[in-house]
Amino acid sequence: MIRSKKIHKKYADLEADIDAIIQNFETAGKAFGNQDRNTLKEFRLGYQEVIVKSFRVPNIINQIAYKFFRKSKAERSYTYANKLKELGVGTPDPIAFYEFETLFLFKNSYYLSVHVEADLTYRALTTNLNYPNHEAILRAFTRFTFDLHEKEIHFLDHSPGNTLIKINKDSYDFYLVDLNRMSFGNLDLETRIKNFARLTIHKSMVEIMSDEYAKCIGEPFEKVFQLMWQQTEAFQAKYHRKQRLKKRLKFWKKYD
Template identity: 60%
Template sequence: MKEKEVKVFNGNLTSDLKNSLTKVINNFDSYEGGIGKRNKIKIIKVNDRELNIKSFKVPHFANQIVYKFFRKSKAQRSFEYANMLTELGVGTPEPIAYFEYTTAFFFKKSFYVSENLDCDFTYRELTKDFNIPDYDNILRAFTRFTYSLHKKNILFLDHSPGNTLIKKNGDSYNFYLVDLNRMCFKPLDFETRIKNFSKLTIHKSMVEVMSDEYAKCSGENYNKIFDLMWKETEAFQEKFHRKKRLKEKVLGKQ
């Protein structure tokens, strides 16, 4: 069955860039490189603009129907959430466009396009190298950034090590969220806010610093914050490794 192409563009794009970007998307697989297993990300120069193009894998059969008729695609949500974050003054690479390919009854491929952002490092580096210059200030600035998200009623569900880009700006730091398709915008209670830190690190020393800074920002009790943040961190790690062991056991039997 022939696929139908659906395009949504940022209104600031010129027709020339739209046409060039369409050609790139239609020939995405012919471009070399890329990172990612389930989804593929490639940095491609289009009309002298360096763009980050994320190709989402084709959903399984049931979700092809769900995404076709009942739910927004990951690409569309990424585009719309990026625009919402920008309006709220939260850093994220500039959203450019999203593409969807469908048939009459099924959802197929989709792509999210944003401006490529050169960062100095990601939060992940903080979990691996404690000797990064100005380490404590960066971690505390990141905690303040997360607190600002919560104050704006933003719950970033994929708040994990690789999804915050960090760029040094003089003596301060700017933070940019990526991988945006899972977000909520609603008032957040204490437990939800603190649990939002659970995927970020396995190191108790980092949890101690983030708890201390979050207490300073919020005026809430440090011990209460730390006890919950560390409890949720351990719970997430246990769930992660249990799932990993189960997967290895299943694959081992095949």
């Protein structure tokens, strides 16, 4: 197996310890967060806690694509994290990424970042509409998203679990995670508003975000809300169609 890696210069003196984390990933560390698609674990590195994301081995087509044509999810996560930091956008400090491959196929990859102790994620706002200072946090999040757009950042995985929130005395800090899908460039109004589509099913939350975004961008509330609610409903319809299709496929496989 061929190994390649890139370690941030801030952590270069911990290279041996980082190597050991990757070597012992399967048998050490503490499981962290959602384990549905990839594996996340928490490790101690020097004086701080770090999160290691192990991306599952891709299908055979993507093993070829990542080997010869595309950057891996781990590399993209590391690259985008550094770019976000340069642009003044909150994200856990990137530490390193590792890749393992054969002569012809891509296999495992890992992304390491500093563990941010968050008070909540955006998801908490969707599951508890009575969360303390709910509207103030939601409006601050909307301004944060507007700032992303103004900096020409299109976060393609802008979904409930991918923004960490830290509560200060009278303000909020936001940190983006799960960074491997992003694009950069000027965003038109439709693209900006569509970026909110995956965040909530609650019309009341969409109304608040629309109101705040309309103030930020200088557009009428009615126009922004109509677009945002339309995109939200379209995403939900598409999501539920996919879920129904998955159920049918599972049913057919069961009796195949």
